Amino acid sequence: MVKICCIGAGYVGGPTMAVIALKCPAVEVVVVDISVSRINAWNSDQLPIYEPGLDDVVKQCRGKNLFFSTDVEKHVYEADIIFVSVNTPTKTRGLGAGKAADLTYWESAARMIADVSKSDKIVVEKSTVPVKTAEAIEKILTHNSKGINYQILSNPEFLAEGTAIADLFNPDRVLIGGRETPDGKKAVQALKDIYAQWVPEDRIITTNLWSAELSKLAANAFLAQRISSVNAISALCEATGANITEVAYSVGKDSRIGPKFLNASVGFGGSCFQKDILNLVYICECNGLPEVANYWKQVIKINDYQKSRFVNRVVSSMFNTVSGKKIAVLGFAFKKDTGDTRETPAIDVCKGLLGDKAAISIYDPQVTEDQIQRDLSLNKFDWDHPIHLQPMSPTAVKQVSVSWDAYEATKGAHAICILTEWDEFKELDYERIYDNMQKPAFLFDGRNVIDLEKLRAIGFIVYAIGKPLDPWLKDMPAVA
Numbered sequence: 001m002v003k004i005c006c007i008g009a010g011y012v013g014g015p016t017m018a019v020i021a022l023k024c025p026a027v028e029v030v031v032v033d034i035s036v037s038r039i040n041a042w043n044s045d046q047l048p049i050y051e052p053g054l055d056d057v058v059k060q061c062r063g064k065n066l067f068f069s070t071d072v073e074k075h076v077y078e079a080d081i082i083f084v085s086v087n088t089p090t091k092t093r094g095l096g097a098g099k100a101a102d103l104t105y106w107e108s109a110a111r112m113i114a115d116v117s118k119s120d121k122i123v124v125e126k127s128t129v130p131v132k133t134a135e136a137i138e139k140i141l142t143h144n145s146k147g148i149n150y151q152i153l154s155n156p157e158f159l160a161e162g163t164a165i166a167d168l169f170n171p172d173r174v175l176i177g178g179r180e181t182p183d184g185k186k187a188v189q190a191l192k193d194i195y196a197q198w199v200p201e202d203r204i205i206t207t208n209l210w211s212a213e214l215s216k217l218a219a220n221a222f223l224a225q226r227i228s229s230v231n232a233i234s235a236l237c238e239a240t241g242a243n244i245t246e247v248a249y250s251v252g253k254d255s256r257i258g259p260k261f262l263n264a265s266v267g268f269g270g271s272c273f274q275k276d277i278l279n280l281v282y283i284c285e286c287n288g289l290p291e292v293a294n295y296w297k298q299v300i301k302i303n304d305y306q307k308s309r310f311v312n313r314v315v316s317s318m319f320n321t322v323s324g325k326k327i328a329v330l331g332f333a334f335k336k337d338t339g340d341t342r343e344t345p346a347i348d349v350c351k352g353l354l355g356d357k358a359a360i361s362i363y364d365p366q367v368t369e370d371q372i373q374r375d376l377s378l379n380k381f382d383w384d385h386p387i388h389l390q391p392m393s394p395t396a397v398k399q400v401s402v403s404w405d406a407y408e409a410t411k412g413a414h415a416i417c418i419l420t421e422w423d424e425f426k427e428l429d430y431e432r433i434y435d436n437m438q439k440p441a442f443l444f445d446g447r448n449v450i451d452l453e454k455l456r457a458i459g460f461i462v463y464a465i466g467k468p469l470d471p472w473l474k475d476m477p478a479v480a
């Protein structure tokens with residue numbers, strides 16, 4: 001029986017291994033982590049991450065051929081194939097701070113593999129890593145290999161949160177990079193055999209190691225670039241009276257451009273887009289390509305601009321001050337159908353409003369008060385470290401309260417900001433909400449989920465990203 005061990009039981013390690021276990025009943029899969037609380041949660045009825053369909057998959061295989069354990073060394077020792085899916089955060093200190101990937105966790109995993117292994121291993125990079133990481137890992141593993149043959153593969157993950165299970169069941173492609181030696185090719189084939197249990201052969205792409213590593217960074221950069229492109233145009237729409245939904249639809253109808261990923265928003269969030277682009281920028285700089293670095297840096301700059309533009313729009317519309325005013329924030333997760341708040345644009349928007357002394361009342365169907373308070377008090381990039389290494393109990397931000405109901409959150413508010421596109425926000429009783437708010441009642445839709453005309457008819461002053469401006473806002477100072 002082939003034995004797989006995955007180091008890192010997070011958003012990637014957990015779902016990917018659960019699906020491998022489900023699709024390959026003849027393979028034993030053990031997911032290990034240094035975080036005891038995470039492993040306990042994987043072994044309980046309350047999984048550590050919210051992902052539609054995940055519960056079902058885990059229930060079908062857990063205890064049969066899928067196991068979660070903190071005994072990292074034992075399972076690494078026993079495995080034939082080791083996936084490494086640990087955090088690769090942005091460095092916060094030293095060389096490359098604010099850009100380069102911090103490979104501390106990856107390196108410690110590699111050293112541990114080298115220490116405990118007694119048989120040949122295929123080591124698979126599942127984490128997103130800088131190009132040429134495999135070379136460094138290879139050096140660590142083979143430096144004192146005691147005759148063990150290590151093959152390093154790059155097998156980046158392309159799942160998106162909220163649709164992880166569907167993405168894993170039916171991926172656009174699976175990418176495997178490996179050495180072009182006979183042993184390298186054998187290792188690529190071994191991993192291909194796993195995926196071929198459910199992924200059609202023509203969707204399994206094999207490349208050299210560096211192409212696979214770079215393709216992951218490039219794919220995320222291209223995706224984020226589309227959002228920054230449509231968001232940049234949304235600012236121009238507001239200035240000219242064009243409508244971003246109409247523009248994006250017309251642009252996306254061109255089959256060379258395509259309709260997906262053209263939704264204007266308050267900005268993209270999530271654990272990877274910013275981190276991976278910063279990483280790409282750093283690699284370009286290190287390779288003497290400042291023009292290429294600056295090109296990609298602009299994707300992040302437009303994203304930051306979009307978030308601060310939104311905050312400025314809120315403040316300037318409300319007579320240039322939100323001091324002491326109650327602002328209801330609907331949605332805190334970085335996108336719908338996930339409880340994940342990593343790099344969510346809601347953090348920057350809330351911080352911006354708090355900077356103007358607003359009193360914020362937040363409702364999100366999947367995010368806890370504790371998480372929100374942590375997010376608003378953690379330093380930039382600190383969230384991307386194993387939980388037990390993060391500050392324990394950050395001081396609560398007093399001007400922030402959290403409700404478990406949208407009606408409660410909006411009661412007595414001067415304004416509403418919609419920051420996540422949860423479906424339920426489309427169905428709210430906005431007449432009831434309007435009646436219970438201060439007047440004039442403002443609504444700032446950062447996700448284009450509400451029916452603009454209907455809400456204006458109720459009496460709201462509405463701002464929606466990239467939509468023709470409410471007459472009220474037209475007379476307000478222009479925002480940057």
Ligand SMILES: NC(=O)C1=CN([C@@H]2O[C@H](COP(=O)(O)OP(=O)(O)OC[C@H]3O[C@@H](n4cnc5c(N)ncnc54)[C@H](O)[C@@H]3O)[C@@H](O)[C@H]2O)C=CC1
Nearest residue numbers: 008009010011012033034035086087088105127128157386
């Ligand atoms: N979240 C996502 O949707 C995607 C993430 N990725 C990449 O996958 C990697 C992991 O991301 P996530 O799963 O989101 O992170 P995560 O933070 O949810 O999970 C990482 C896990 O690794 C564990 N860990 C760290 N060092 C360890 C060690 N030495 N031994 C054992 N366990 C260790 C941590 O305790 C944590 O539970 C990152 O490189 C990320 O860029 C790639 C595609 C999608």
Ligand SMILES: O=C(O)[C@H]1O[C@H](OP(=O)(O)OP(=O)(O)OC[C@H]2O[C@@H](n3ccc(=O)[nH]c3=O)[C@H](O)[C@@H]2O)[C@H](O)[C@@H](O)[C@@H]1O
Nearest residue numbers: 157158159160161227261262263265268269270272334335
């Ligand atoms: O490497 C990763 O971590 C993953 O990053 C993204 O997945 P994810 O961040 O989970 O979610 P997305 O659906 O890509 O959304 C990212 C952000 O962009 C925003 N977005 C997305 C699409 C759009 O049209 N407009 C827009 O503002 C979302 O609201 C969200 O804040 C990629 O889509 C995955 O392919 C990749 O594997």
